[in-house]
Amino acid sequence: MRQILLMLVICSLLTSACTNILDKEPLGRLDADLFLQTKEDAVQAVNAAYGPLMFNSANSNFYWAFGVLASEQAVVGGDGSRPGLTEIDFMTHTPRTQEFNDFWKLNYQGIVQCNLIIEKVPQVNMDVNLRNQYLGEALFLRAYYYFLLTQVYGDVPMMLTLIPPDELKIPRTSKEVIWDQILLDCEQAASLLPIGYTSTDAGRPTKGAALALAAKTALYQKNYQKTLDYIQQVRGLGVYQLMADYQDNFRKENTK
Numbered sequence: 636m637r638q639i640l641l642m643l644v645i646c647s648l649l650t651s652a653c654t655n656i657l658d659k660e661p662l663g664r665l666d667a668d669l670f671l672q673t674k675e676d677a678v679q680a681v682n683a684a685y686g687p688l689m690f691n692s693a694n695s696n697f698y699w700a701f702g703v704l705a706s707e708q709a710v711v712g713g714d715g716s717r718p719g720l721t722e723i724d725f726m727t728h729t730p731r732t733q734e735f736n737d738f739w740k741l742n743y744q745g746i747v748q749c750n751l752i753i754e755k756v757p758q759v760n761m762d763v764n765l766r767n768q769y770l771g772e773a774l775f776l777r778a779y780y781y782f783l784l785t786q787v788y789g790d791v792p793m794m795l796t797l798i799p800p801d802e803l804k805i806p807r808t809s810k811e812v813i814w815d816q817i818l819l820d821c822e823q824a825a826s827l828l829p830i831g832y833t834s835t836d837a838g839r840p841t842k843g844a845a846l847a848l849a850a851k852t853a854l855y856q857k858n859y860q861k862t863l864d865y866i867q868q869v870r871g872l873g874v875y876q877l878m879a880d881y882q883d884n885f886r887k888e889n890t891k
Contacts, residue, residue, distance in 0.1 A: 671755040674765070680752050681769045684776050687745035695737040701787055738787060742780040743794075749777035750797050768839075771827030775840040778820035778848060785810040785855075814852050821849035830872055843869050 670676055690696050697720070703709045704724045711724040719735075722728040728735065752773035756766060784791045793808035793816060825845040832839055850865035869875060883889050 671751070671759060674759065674761040677752075677756050677759050677761060677766070677769055680748065680756070681772055684745060684748040684752060684773055686748075687741045687780065694741060695734070696741060697734040698738060698783065698787070700734060701738075735787070739784070742784050745780045746777055746794060747797070749773040749780070750794065753777070754797055767827040768829065771824040771845070772840055774820045774824035775828065775845050775848070778817040778824065778845075778852075781813050781817055781820075782848065782852060785813055811856070814856050817852045818849050821845045821852070825849070825868075830874060843872050843875060846872075 671680060687694065687696065690699070697717075700720055700723050704711055704720060705726065711720045713720070715721070717734070719728065719733040722732050723734065730736075753770060756769050756773070759766065781791070781793070790807040790809050791813065792805045793813050794805070795816070798805075822845075824840070825842045828840060828842045828845055830842050832841070846865050846869045850862050850869065853859075853861040853865060878884050878889070
């Protein structure tokens with residue numbers, strides 16, 4: 636009997652000890668309010684906003700499949716490990732098709748990161764020109780992610796600020812309204828972004844990229860005069876020209 640009581644006491648102590656050990660505040664966690672404090676934090680936040688653009692297995696970014704496989708340009712191949720690609724190829728996809736769900740989440744991850752930058756970076760004590768560039772990058776990327784979403788899904792929820800998790804269930808916004816917001820973001824981005832970068836920052840969006848995305852969006856709106864206006868602004872930058880041969884646009888040596 637004594638042994639049983641002793642074991643019960645030991646178990647009780649162990650349980651209590653384990654509870655005390657595990658009942659701790661998470662360590663090493665940075666939330667939005669604590670993270671964006673310095674210039675180094677800002678550049679990390681901006682670089683993270685590019686993550687959804689990558690085509691890799693971790694991203695599950697199958698944007699290419701929605702256009703290529705759904706058309707007659709290609710047929711599905713591989714080992715059948717991505718049944719969703721077969722569904723897209725044969726036009727039997729449903730709201731449960733994995734690739735569509737992954738692409739939805741991927742772009743909203745990018746949008747939330749952009750909203751974080753737009754909301755928090757203006758408070759960071761840093762060089763004004765660099766701050767404006769980072770804001771311009773975030774505005775361009777947010778516009779681009781929304782453009783992709785409207786291409787694939789049509790009407791989608793529009794979030795322009797950081798929203799608490801318990802308030803994320805919001806209705807869809809019409810793609811026409813989102814296109815208007817894309818134009819606003821692109822115009823603001825164009826006013827903040829440089830015309831070009833040094834080789835170390837090559838690949839970041841430029842003023843011309845923002846105006847070009849605005850032109851493409853206006854084309855979707857069937858606002859042809861506005862499309863031409865944006866194109867004229869791109870030409871006015873004096874750094875772009877058309878290829879003499881249209882096929883040169885698709886040759887590897889001309890992609891730099």
